[in-house]
Amino acid sequence: MIMPPEGRVEGVAKVTGKGKYAAEYEVPGVCYAVLVDSTIAAGTIKNINLQNAKQVAGVIDIVTHQRKPLVPGLADEAKIKESRFGLPFFIPIKFILKDSPLQW
Secondary structure, X not given: OOOOOOOOOOHHHHHXXXXXXHHHOOOOOOOEEEEEEOOOOOXXXXXXXXXXXXXXXXXXXXXXXXXXXXXXXXXXXXXXXXXXXXXXXXXXXXXXXXXXXXXX
């Protein structure tokens, strides 16, 4: 038996400012992240100085091309092409993890 779809029960509350969005719920132990991309379309990274960024209160870790987790299906350019995801249209430089929302 196929049932007709129900309406979005939270829709009215959200559009009137009374409902909560997922980001508004407090989740213990969650961390926040921001991706910093390159401002240069083609180039070579010679050095990334992370010392000042690591000293910012609440910074948990900084992931760069030199320190990154291995994702087996996207381990190198050949694997990315094979997956048909394609290369990103931006060049990520670093990914900053923090214990609270980033204030810029």
